[in-house]
Amino acid sequence: MRLKNGNEYIPQQEEKKQSLQYTMIAVICVCLVLIGTVFAIRSYPQWMAKRGNNGIDLTNEQQKQQVVPNQDVVKQVPTVDSRDAGKPSESESNSGKKSAFISPVSGTIVKDFAMDVPIYSKTLDEFTVHAGIDIEAPLDTQVCAAAAGTVTKVYTDDRLGITIQITHEDGLISQYSNLSTNKMIEEGDVVKQGDVISGVxxxxxxxxxxxxHLHFEIxxxxxxxxxxSYIK
Known part of the structure; x- marks a missing residue:
């Protein structure tokens, strides 16, 4: 077949153009799908955090002064080496009484302490004991030291994720798990009650x-x- 100007018509060129157009359309569709997927993944934790719960509300005026909900964990906590730390003051010692702890994060208890009667675990799909309480809070909400003490462990637990342990007086240890970072404090650091140590x-x-949520144990x-029983 020839055109009026005498040039021969080459159908392969038209087919290549159509194939290129289809390829571009397919690439655009894939990009749109990927963008939608990323948006959905980023929105999922916030949607989960907004679900209603009927647990114990640990939010109070004193805690609001200690913890700033939803504030990103962005810088390391100023601490001192345990070798330079002095003895606790009389106001910090409560001999014969349970030490006063504050809630390490502002939120609602969504899973109770249960060592005698196992409770259901959605993740494991079975009934298990629960050695602490779970306090629901948005991702990266600041987590504070519940009481003054010395950081004795910073590690990643196989079950409970990034974990920090703080040793207090009277044989007490507080444990904070399911944390977002282990870079803010080190073993041997001395912290005061209310110091930010990590994030949810x-x-x-x-x-x-x-x-x-924060998994919190004492x-x-x-x-x-x-x-x-220890949180005032």
Whole structure:
């Protein structure tokens, strides 16, 4: 076949143009799908965090002064080496009484302490004991030291994710798990009550299907205690 100007018509060129157009359209569609997927993933934790719960509300005026909800964890806490730390003052010592702790994060308890009667785990799909309490809060909400003490462990637990342990007086240890970072403090640091030590994360493998929260434990002489008995 020839055109009026005598040039031969080459159908392959038209087919190549159409193929290129289809390829561009396919690439655009894939990009739109990827953008939508990223948006959905980023929005999921915030949607989960807004679900209603009927647990114990640990938000109070004193805690609001200690913790700034939703504020990103952006800088390291100023601390001192434990070798330079003096003895606790009389006001910090409560001999014969349970030490006064504050809630390490402002939020609602969505899973209670349960060592005698197992409770259901959505992630494990079975009933298990629960050695602490889960306090729901948005991702990266600041987590504070519940009481003054010395940081004795900073590690990643196989079940509970990034974990920090602080040793207090009277044989008490507070443990903070499912954290977002372990870069803010080091073992041996001395912290005051209310010092920011990390943020709420999603690192706990055994609680990964739960809404964003802090897993908080208190131990006395190696035995798990109900944290709500110590939080003032």
């Amino acid at each position: 994360g999603n690192t706990a493998l055994f609680e990964s299907l739960d809404a964003p 131990q006395k002489n190696g035995e798990a205690q109900n944290p709500t």
